[in-house]
Amino acid sequence: MEELLKKRELKGREIEKNRLKELAFKLSGDGREKEFIEAASNPNLLEKLYQEYGI
Secondary structure (H helix, E strand, C coil): CHHHHHHHHHHHHHHHHHHHHHHHHHHHHCCCHHHHHHHCCCHHHHHHHHHHHCC
């Protein structure tokens, strides 16, 4: 049971890491790198950017 929970947690982290990578790629393509840096310390901005880019 504990092993299953660890696998789920790792999968969740992997998904979040992939979302961040995709967002960073899209923002840099649009010349919006500063917003990505700001979003690192602002969860509301991060979620707004995910929604804006459909991630």
